[in-house]
Amino acid sequence: MIQLYSRIKHHWLRLSRKRKILVLACIALFVWFWFSLPGKLFVTPTSYVLTDKNGVLLNAAIAADGQWRFPYDADVPDKFKQCILAFEDKRFNYHFGVDFLAMGRALWQDVRYHRVVSGGSTITMQVVRLSRGMGSRNIWNKLKEALLAVRLECSYKKKSILALYASNAPFGSNVVGLDAAAWRYYGNSPKSLSWGQMAALAVLPNAPSFVHPGKNRESLLAKRNLLLQKLLHNHTIDSTTCALAKLEPLPGDPRALPQMTPHLLDRFKKEYPQLLQQQAAAGTSIQTTIDAGLQQQLNDIIAIHHGQLKGNQVNNAAAMVVDVVTGNILAYTGNVYQPQDASLESHVDVLASPRSPGSTLKPLLYAAMLTEGTLLPRQLVPDIPTQINGYAPQNFDLGYDGAVPANRALARSLNIPAVKLLQQFKYQRFYDVLTWCGLTTLKQPADFYGMSLILGGCEVTPYELAGVYSSVARMYLHEKQNHGKWNSADWFMPGYVAGADNRKLHPVAGNNEFAPFDYPALWHTFNAMNEVMRPGEEGLWGLFGSAQRIAWKTGTSFGFRDGWAVGFTPRYCVVVWTGNTTGEGRPDLTGINTAAPILFDIFRQLPSSPWFQPPLSGFGYLPVCHQSGYKAGPDCPDADTLLVSASALQHAAVCPYHRPVNLDASGHYRVTASCVSPNNMQHKAWFILPPSIEYYYRQTHTDYQPLPPVLPGCEAGEGRAIDIVYPEENARIYVPLELSGEKGNTIFTATTRNHDGKLFWHLDEQYIGTTVRFHQVAVNPAPGKHVLTVVDENGETVTRAFEVQSK
Known part of the structure; x- marks a missing residue:
């Protein structure tokens, strides 16, 4: 050197x-x-364009400068190549940017006819002129274009130069580029155009004003037919093709572009900088994972149901379909799309909008408790009037079952059992589970939501809810390949960019050290969600062997503002939302009435798949009391063997409702050793519920056998004979006004094992009444603290302290 x-x-x-x-x-x-050429030739803004997984145009937005200019497309159709080379630059493949023969011919014609007859510019020179702006066509500019064209040929391949031309040539009006022209004039992609259509487009950049209807149409027709004749002469097409192409109509008024996924297009615009940074998008055009056929079906379903919902002034609906295994979004309808009606606010993408989820989070609590082993699938959960620090949840039907199996409580979406379970699990822990799952809309600390967290007291986007349940299904499907371990890499939000790795593009901040669910728990959760009665089918769907099994859940927010339905199979996850973007509630706006019918109409368009297989690991078999669903104890006469999470083998509670009872020889009375000899007793195991639960349980379970009465004169010692159902200890009560404006009453309820006995009621040591058989009293206590006392005929007493709030 x-x-x-x-x-x-x-x-x-x-x-x-x-x-x-x-x-x-x-x-x-x-x-x-x-260095005469800039690093990037074209810096003009381009349209945002979405295509489906097969390249079908879904949506496009006009560029910032008001032009329909699609992003650069390196793939130029062969028909356009043949047409444009025959019409503009037949020696394109052989020159170095300047065709001296063509320029000499053009100069001779200009001198001969004293006007510009032909330009002599090559396609390479035209690319230079397009990149520099449409300047005046004089000799000096021609020389600069020629020099820069040679420079362009030094750095770009012929294929790339032709692609630059096709992407930036003017095609009349505000249409720039072949892709935009094909869709605006023919409503189709360039690859699908015929010879006649492509020839008409190929001559437009030479005279873009010819495209206007009624203006120079004869000249455009003549140019197109002349080009077709050239293609015939150079043996590109045959005579029959040429004749048929000349019969094709010329392009007319520009057509409206497809608007199949307007809300996904808006989402892409917002996420474009992030996608570009992560190299998932190379420009303002992306190929999505959307299936155009399914998308159109989804749009049609939403439109049909919206026509019915509007009768109840329910103006908005949204739905999304996700491929479970890949996490790809297959269809995305963010709202009904009727932009002409501003009152509908159809521009709002509800799939990305936080809304109250109603009961749609209940399966996650059920699965979390099964995982830790403190709950068994059929374990009885109390369903009685409940107050927790002033919070009084109600079931949707305002009724009570006394006690209900946990899986049935989930299938029926009962609120009180869910609150009881959350009280046991702790809402702070459930908050951590939800944030781990990827719900980013829980902006407040856990104490802000409290017990209402399980009933829709927070906000969730339909997009993230679909992400959670598709991840649940995906995680379960991958049990074998994960060797029975928890793999947080399988937990991610859905994506819509074709070819992108959703695990990296949409990860959830989870970790393998904290696994909120295990495979047996998910198995039981899926089956419980599958048992929900489908709308209009009255549970008869299960009688048909061809019926598709779907795990699904509905939700209704407070005030009937949001109707939800989310469901999944091993292949697909679907989420549906109905309501008003304004937040206005409407009667009968419930998940089961408005969202569920849409959900099942969507699933009818999807291929069915076999149901999930039983888990392969992390389980054991446990004897479970048939009546209570708890771990069977020594006094349980009838036990089933149930597959449960391995943790349940250690942490499951023994049945508290079965205990031995001593009866007399006839079996009709309870006795003790103080009045009957043990030799004359019968010893039986009896299913005994607490009085507060038994009171409601008997009303819905006619086969329930209450304890026999005590033999007169014999001290039974069977525990408390009476109980106060409402109010609970230290409850805070608010007594609302009646419609008349007068102060209303609150109803106190008690129960006793002596069903024909009397109860005597006292409020703050003042007698207020006696009840027989039906033990309820209506009272109007003053604001402040009080003590309720109930006494039976045997003198047994039970008390409750409570407080009446003024507001």
Whole structure:
């Protein structure tokens, strides 16, 4: 290297001054020539464009400068290549940016006819002129274009130059580029155009004003037919094709572009900088994972149901379909799309909007408790009037079952059992589970939501809810490949960019150290969600072997503002929302009435798949009391063997409702050793519920056998004989006003094992009444703290302290 430098220096010093100046001038000219082109030729804004997984146009938005200009497309259809080369630059593949024969011919024609007859510009020169702006066509500009065209040929391949031309040539009106022209004039992609259509587009950049209807139509027709004749002469097409192509109509008024996924297009615009940074999008055009056929079906279903919902002034609906295994979004309808009606606010993408989820989070609590082993699938959960620190949940039907199996409580979406379970699990822990699952809309601390967290007291987007349940299904499907372990890499939000790795593009901040669910728990959760009665089918769907099994859940927010339905199979996850974007509630706006019918109409369009297989790991078998669903104890006469999470083998509670009872010889009375000899007793295991639960349980379970009465004169010692159902200990009560404006009453309820006995009621040691058989009293206590006392005929007493709030 040093020797080479010395030799160059030696020769340089020997040069004369004039030659040094000449050499420097040549170097300067070369540097100017090499850097005469910008790093990026075209910096004009482009349209945002979405295509489906097969390249079908879904949506496009006009560019910022008001032009329909699709992003650069490197793939130029062969028909356009043949047409444009025959019409504009037949020696394109052989020259170096300048066609001297064409320029000489053009110069001779201009001199002969004293006007510009032909330009002589090559496609390469036209690319240069398009990139520099449409300047005046004089000799000086021609020379600059020619020089820059040569420079362009030094860095770009012929294919790329042709693609630059096709993407940036003017096609009349505000249409720029072949892709935009094909869709605006023919409503189809360039690859699908016929020879006649492509020939008409190929001549437009030469005279873009010809495209206007009624203006120079004869000239456009003549140019197109002349081009077709050239294609015939150079044997690109045959005579039959040429004749048929000449019969095709010319393009007319520009057509409206497809608007199949307007809300997904808006989402892409917002997420474009992030996607570009993560190299998931190379420009303002992306190929999505959407299936155009399914998308159209989804749009049609939403439109049909919206026509019915509007009768109840329910103006908005949204739905999304996700491929479970890949996490790809297959269809995305963010709202009904009727932009002409501003009152509908159809521009709002509800799939990305936080809304109250109603009961749609209940399966996650059920699965979490099954996982830790503190709950068994059929374990009885109390369903009685409940107050927790002033919070009094109600079931949707305002009734009570006394106690209900946990899986049935989930299938029926009962609120009180869900609150009871959350009270046991702790809402702070459930809050952590939800944030782990990827719900980013829980902006407040856990204490802000409290117990209402399980009934829709927070906000969730339909997009993230679909992400959670599709991840639940995906995680379960991958049990075998994950070797029975929890793999947080399988937990991610859905994506819509074709070819992108959703695990990296939409990860959830989880970790393998904290696994909120295990495989047996998910198995039981799926089956419980599958048992929900489908709308309009009255549970008869299960009688048909061809009926598709779907795990699904509905939700209704407070005030009937949101109707939800989410469901999944091993292949697909679907989420549906109905309501008003304004937040206005409407009667009968419930998940089961408005969202569920849409959900099942969507699933009818999807291929069915076999149901989930039983878990392969992490489980054990446990004897479970048939009546209570708890772990069977020594006094449970009838036990079932149930597959449960391994943790339940250690943490499941033994049945508290079965205990031995001593009966007399007839079996009709309870007795003790103080009045009957043990030799004359019968010893039986009896299913005994607490009085507060038994009171409601008996009303819905006619087969329930209450304890026999105590033998007169015999002390049974069977525990408390009476109980107060409402109010609970230390409850805070608010007594609302009646419609008349007068202060209303609150109803106190008690129960006793002596069903024909009397109860005597006292409020703050003041007698207020006696009840027989039906033990309820209506009272109007003053604001402040009170003590309720109930006494039975045997003198047994039970008390409750409570407080009446003024507001």
